[in-house]
Amino acid sequence: MRRHLPGLGIELERLEAGPVVVTCIPDMANVAWPAKAIFAGLTRADLEAAKERSPAGTVDPAGDTVALSFNCYVVETPDFVALIDGGIGDGKERPHRLAWHRRETKFLDTLAALGIAPENVDIVINTHLHADHVGWNTRREGETWRPTFPNARYVVSEIELAYWTAVHEAEPQGYTLHGAFADSVLPIVRSVGFEAVPSDAQVAPGLSLRPAPGHSPGMVVVSLETAEGEVLFLADAIHHPLQLGDDGIVCNFCEDPAMARTTRLALLNEAAAGNTILAPYHFPAPVFGRLKAEAATFRFMPLEIEATGQPASNDAR
Ligand SMILES: [Zn+2]
Structure with missing residues (x-):
């Protein structure tokens, strides 16, 4: 199901399961990312092979790029409104990541068009x-960064928060996480505070965390129970559909590549066996899908999309 937002000229992918609605708001959509900047080991031949088995338009061997999105998900239930992952954010100083530097987007307008004011976000x-996962935690007010969602519980794994806090304290120049620790994490610590929880915590009715270490020491994936079964928000357990066909492809930014691979395979095997609906963070649209196991690999099967007659747009910026 897609939801067209006429005022913004965009269409969002949306999963409706009984009273639960999950909407994907890409903070950045379908960007041609230099392949080696995310998967250093991939040759032209690897990309040609990956193109064959990946969704159309997601691998470009000639341009040496892969398509990436940065998908935030809004979960609306009768009990709560939750934002899963915080994207890149606006106005952040990211001189070494020009795609993320000093952005101005329609992210909050998009939320507003869904009827969600920042004050309405509970989690x-x-x-x-x-x-690229904490940007919208904060927004600039004059010279300071304030919580974008003033009434929300900001939830993070306690392992993750402790790890990056220690890294930051050991770095005198304060440049941890491209500056994101200083402008998107610390302002939360110092104002409303994080709820630092075990990696398997239940956050709200039907919403729980599951440990997924490797890419980052305390990374979690998020499980949502719905009338259509489990929806699993995959965070960076996987970065691109091409990894479904080759379990040896690990992204450059995984702290512990072997553990990241073990975590990924366990999640993918379980999702295929359980017919779980997946909501990947970095896949280009279509984002919601199930997995079909094929020998040693997996195929991403997008959910049926109901067309609205409006032109689809991949770009929510
Ligand atoms: Zn990421």
Whole structure:
């Protein structure tokens, strides 16, 4: 199901399961990312092979790029409104990541068009604290960064928060996580505070964390129980559909590549066996899908999308 937002000229992917609605708001959508900047080991031949088995348009061997999105998910239930992962954010100083530098987007307008004011968000979950997952934790007010969602419980794994706090304290120049620790994590610590929880915590009715270490030491994935079965928000357990066909492809930013691979395979095997609906963070649209196991690999099977007659747009910026 897609939801067209005429005022913004965009269409959002949306999963409706009884009283639960999950909407994907890409903070950045379908960007052609230099392949080696995320998967250093991939050759042109690897990309040609990956193109064959990946969704159309997601791998470009000639351009040496792969398509990436940065998908925040809004979960609306009768009990709560939750934002799962916080994207890149606006106005952040990221001089070494120009795609993330001093952005101005329609992210909050998009939320507003869904009828959600920042004050209405009850829960923000940071699956981990990398710069592209915490950006909307805060927004600039004059010279300071304030919580974007003033009434929300900001939830993070206690392992993750302790790890990056220690890294930050050991770095005198304060440049941890491209600056995101200083502008998107610390302002939360110093104002409303994080709810630092075990990696398997239940956060709200039907909403719980599951440990998924490797990419980052305390990363979690998020499980939502719905009338359609479990929806699993995958965070960075997987970065691109091409990894479904080759379990040896590990992203450059995984702290512990072997553990990241073990975590990924366990989650994918379980999701295929359980017919789980997946909501990956970095896949380009279509984002909701199930997995079909095929020999040693997996195929992403997008959910049936109901067309509205409106032109689809991949770009929510
Ligand atoms: Zn990420």
